[in-house]
Amino acid sequence: MEKIVLPEIENLHQLDVYLNNGGYTAIRKALSQSPDDIIDQVKKSGLRGRGGAAFSAGLKWSFMPKSTDKPKYLCINGDESEPGSFKDRQVFEFNPHQLIEGALITCYAINARKAYLYIRGEYHKWIKLMQKAIDDAYENGFIGEKMKEKYGTDFSCDLYIHKGAGAYICGEESSLMNSIEGKRGYPRVKPPFPAQNGLWGNPTTINNVETLTNVPPIINKGWEWFASIGEPKHPGTLLFGVSGHVNKPGVYELPSGTLLTDIIYNYAGGVPGNKKIKCVIPGGSSMPPLRGDALEGVKMDAESLRAAGSAIGTGGIMVMDEDTDLVKVLARITKFYYHESCGQCTPCREGTGWMLKLLNRIVDGKGSSKDLDLLISVANNIEGNTVCALGEAAAWPVKFMVTRFRDEFEAQVREKVELEVKNKVHSMRSTETPITNITV
Ligand SMILES: Cc1cc2nc3c(=O)[nH]c(=O)nc-3n(C[C@H](O)[C@H](O)[C@H](O)COP(=O)(O)O)c2cc1C
Ligand code: SF4
Structure with a gap:
């Protein structure tokens, strides 16, 4: 282009x-x-x-x-x-x-x-x-x-x-x-x-x-x-704010339809330490996140991002490298929407709080696989059932992050539970409590 x-x-x-x-x-x-x-x-x-x-x-x-x-x-x-x-x-x-x-x-x-x-x-x-x-x-x-x-x-x-x-x-x-x-x-x-x-x-x-x-x-x-500038269905230049794991964060004015990878690697200077990208949120925190291995060919305009499974939002590109703990990221994002919900409608007021509780439970190592399904279910019950789009803004990151990075969420739930079992076994052996009493 x-x-x-x-x-x-x-x-x-x-x-x-x-x-x-x-x-x-x-x-x-x-x-x-x-x-x-x-x-x-x-x-x-x-x-x-x-x-x-x-x-x-x-x-x-x-x-x-x-x-x-x-x-x-x-x-x-x-x-x-x-x-x-x-x-x-x-x-x-x-x-x-x-x-x-x-x-x-x-x-x-x-x-x-x-x-x-x-x-x-x-x-x-x-x-x-x-x-x-x-x-x-x-x-x-x-x-x-x-x-x-x-x-x-x-x-x-x-x-x-x-x-x-x-x-x-x-x-x-x-x-x-x-x-x-x-x-x-x-x-x-x-x-x-x-x-x-x-x-x-x-x-x-x-x-x-x-x-x-x-x-x-x-x-x-x-x-x-x-x-005539950029993509015909969403023409003009856009102000892309790039933040997170990039060498040159900032705002870049570029034609719509510029490749997301072009913005990250050519304009924003790539990822520090040449690390791999795990996740990118392309349009501000409420938009569905994309997997780092699915960025090739993704263009930054409304239609192209919709086809890629996300949305242009405000063009705020948040880049997360391979070492990022996405469970913590999602818990932080959800805390924001929970805090900012005006409380006027029940699905948003209650649902954002439930999602935050579930995520905090996973972060604390007390979550299970069932919690992941429950998170998606709560998000689905918020989406489309509220007075304003803050409902979707809160539900989308949860729904799409858990679905698209299920492997990572499952691994965290498993790892933390296994670690807990190990620790319990260790402390019980040292106090000579019978192993059969363990409940997880
Ligand atoms: C929770 C929430 C927060 C929003 N915050 C902003 C904002 O800070 N700035 C903004 O321009 N639009 C924001 N919007 C979108 C506006 O409601 C509105 O669609 C927009 O200002 C229309 O301008 P546009 O047609 O030029 O995009 C927000 C929407 C929601 C649901
Ligand atoms: S969806 Fe909008 S109106 Fe309803 S509680 Fe949330 S912020 Fe308030």
């Missing part, structure tokens, strides 16, 4: 540098066209959401009702709390104005006059950087009332930052809206969907930070340009 080399531009976060590199020309171009034209171009570009579900951005915008007097809103999702996902903060740090411009174009397309940028509360540094960019844009007439004068239209838009308070669940779109409204961050039952009943009951669109940052170049360079 042909590689696209993107120029590194120093200080692009500064307004003057962004302007010198063609910044805020896409919004001018967009304002000279109709909102429907913009939606049409984004649809044709094939831009799909970068927040997890890879849903068509243009199609989502087209769901916003046209004939209503109600105010309309855009929510920009920068909650970024999924373990293994750390790419949106690169946008806040290195290219905040492109995100602002993308958000303004989106507001114009969906007829919104207010946008809320929801940023993970722990991102103190990035909140400050983003606020500075917003302030500069306001001062220079790129956001707010002054837009009317600058562009000679009656469109203007305000953009506010809303800080999260440390809850992963507030990244879920309906929970995010409750949080902005000042309510407890409980996900809402859908339908109704946000385009009908969103913020304060009004039509709302929610998109991820990276998704919207792709919009200005689509308007400036044309949808055909964007559609």
Whole structure:
């Protein structure tokens, strides 16, 4: 595949540098066209959401009702709390104005006059950087009332930052809206969907930070340009955050469809000590893990990963080498989802706790083969039976890790039980207790 080399531009976060590199020309171009034209171009570009579900951005915008007097809103999702996902903060740090411009174009397309940028509360540094960019844009007439004068239209838009308070669940779109409204961050039952009943009951669109940052170049360079990058069914570049056992962890912007092995070995520098890879989670901790011996030919785009038995998620690639204890990894991941469950529905609230108990039992050497089947059964009973997708986020790692690495889980259960028997026999012999009394 042909590689696209993107120029590194120093200080692009500064307004003057962004302007010198063609910044805020896409919004001018967009304002000279109709909102429907913009939606049409984004649809044709094939831009799909970068927040997890890879849903068509243009199609989502087209769901916003046209004939209503109600105010309309855009929510920009920068909650970024999924373990293994750390790419949106690169946008806040290195290219905040492109995100602002993308958000303004989106507001114009969906007829919104207010946008809320929801940023993970722990991102103190990035909140400050983003606020500075917003302030500069306001001062220079790129956001707010002054837009009317600058562009000679009656469109203007305000953009506010809303800080999260440390809850992963507030990244879920309906929970995010409750949080902005000042309510407890409980996900809402859908339908109704946000385009009908969103913020304060009004039509709302929610998109991820990276998704919207792709919009200005689509308007400036044309949808055909964007559609020609990477895999046709999931085009464009993606921000891949690579972490775990690699020599050069970081965020790499590459065309969709880049080989997973290419990213790990050529970009992220391979595995320390040239160890073998045991497991890779390709899209953030909630996505089904892949076996290290099944990575050959796997491409990083939504369709290819689905065919490989996983999902693109947020493109957070977590690499684990041959020495990794996957039982411990799974217990840690499950602890996260147990802790972050909002507790609203029973299968998620109870099931995450049961899975954690079972995994801790295995880690402590007290598990059995039956526990592995029980784990899969609990995961299956969570999946599809909850209000929001945190249920799947908790169930998938358990279900697929235990199924795909059954050999390793079985070995741990056996080894630990055998070791325990040995130890018991040893201590009983030394106290001269009859061996026949042993129960395991
Ligand atoms: C538990 C949970 C957490 C989520 N966290 C995020 C997040 O931090 N950022 C994000 O963009 N989407 C997150 N999502 C997905 C959002 O609900 C929503 O689909 C997304 O923001 C839509 O944007 P997109 O269409 O541009 O991808 C989360 C979903 C769930 C179920
Ligand atoms: S699935 Fe979990 S996080 Fe989502 S609403 Fe139900 S209890 Fe809350």
